Each structure stands twice: as structure tokens, then as C-alpha cells.
Amino acid sequence: MKTPFRLDDHPRRTSPLAPPPDGYFERLPHRVLERVQPAPAAEWAMPGWLLALSRPMRTALASAVLLGGFATSFFLSQQVVSPHQPATEATAAMALANVPRTEMVQYLLASDQRVTLPDLAELPGTADQTVTDSFLQASSAEVQDILDEQPTDDLYL
Template sequence: MHMKTPFRLDDHPRRPQPPLASPPAGYFDQLPRQIMARVQPEAAHESVTWGWLATLSRPLRTALASVVVLGGFSTAFYLSQPATQTPNLPPATALAAVPEAALIDYLAVNNQLETEDLASLPLPDDNLMAYFLQASPQELEAALGPAPLDEAYY
């Protein structure tokens, strides 16, 4: 194993450097002024139109910003509404304006009655079935059988 020899900086002489020129007289006195003259911030040219906004207080600017945002949302909502609005017509007039084909299509798709719906419908006062069948009550009872006693259909 090799042991590394210790390195001491004092044992090594420094190389001679060429002498530097001395700074001109008063160089360091004038240096800050020269630097500041070169690094001047650009003159802040504020917009004449928005200059009044900088003079407002911070809460007032926040309130103004919220009013502008709310106004933008309400304008967008107002402009997104359909242009033609139907006037409020009575139901009979509005139903008469709907085409008959559209009504038939709607009823064909959505006409699903339950027995509960039929049970709650009021029966007409006059007996229309007797008018159409032209049969006596005895003939109807013989054809249909006795009426069920339980109310399972309701």
C-alpha cells in the first residue's frame, strides 16, 4: 500500500504574477456615479387611460374588479338566451299550435298507463257501454260471468 505524501502549501513557492497597472486617480470615487448613469430605470410612462385606476384604494379596486366580472357573466348569460321568446298563451291556444303529428309521436312514446291510473279516472255518468253493445244486463252477465268480489285490480 502506498501512503500518500502529505501536501503542504507552504512547501510550494508561489509563481510570480506580472504586476497589474494601478487604477487611474479617483477611479473608485467616480465608479458608482458612472454605473448609476448607465443603469437608469426607464421613465414610467403610465397610460393616460388607466392612470385613474392606480389612484384608487385597494378595496375600491377589488370591488370594481368584482363588478366588472359580474357584469361580464350577466352579459354573457343575457346574450346566450334565445332571441325569440314565445308569449305566455293559454294552454288551449298553445296546444292548438302544436302539429298533430308531433302530438301523436309524443303520445306513442310516452303513453304508459298503469292500472292505478285507470282506477283513479272518473267514470262517465251515462252508460256508454250499453249504448255500443246493444245488450241487456242479463246477456252481459252471461257473457262476462259474475263480477269478481275482490278488489285486486285496484
């Protein structure tokens, strides 16, 4: 088992460390600067006209170049992408309407993705209402009977 360390058990030095030589801290900055190597001038060379500008002007110029480059790339990317994408939702709806219904049902049945209520909520309001006529053939009395058979427990109170 280790013995606990106690500072009082260890003797202290009788004399403090030797003081620094006279003028040491006054000469220290000059000695450090003499040892530091200057940065190579070739790496930081700037054109003469750029050096003639003040620092705020150089900062403004750099900001303008950066903003101009961003705006140019944004507008060029919009021109390149737009001809390949559908222009409106109407053309997308027409392309979807051209897909045979059997293929669409097979795709929905084969995929692991399930259609949820939020997916159906994103459908446009002008959807073709005649689609439901082919599979919903219930009278209002039948619908009312089915709703009456549902339990009326108030689970959400």
C-alpha cells in the first residue's frame, strides 16, 4: 500500500533560486526577435497596385470579389439546371398521369415504404376525384353503420 504524500514531511530548500542577471528582462524581447526568422517575402508578394490601397479598401475589394464570384456561380447554375427540370407542377402531374395504374400499384405494394397520412396531405387540392369512384362504392347508410359500430371509448381525455 502506498503511503500518503504529505508536503510537511519533505524538507524545503533553505535558499531560494538564484535571481536573474541584471537587465535580463529588458534584453529578453530583443534576443527573442533576433532569433525569429523573418517570413520569406516570395510567399507573401502582392502586386504593387494592391499594396497602394489601404487595408479597409483591400478588405472591401476582397469582399466584392467574393460576392461577385458567388453571385456569378449562382446565376450560371440556375441557367444550366433549369432546362433539365420540369418548369411547373403541371408538367410533373402530367408525367405522373402517364404512368399506368397497375405499375403504380405494383410499385407501392413492392416497396417497403408505406403511404402515410402526411404523404396524402401533401397532395394538391385539385386531384382527380374520380379515382376514388373505382374502389369506394359505399352508400352513406353503410358508412354510417360502420361508424356506429366503432367503439366510443374516450381514450384521449
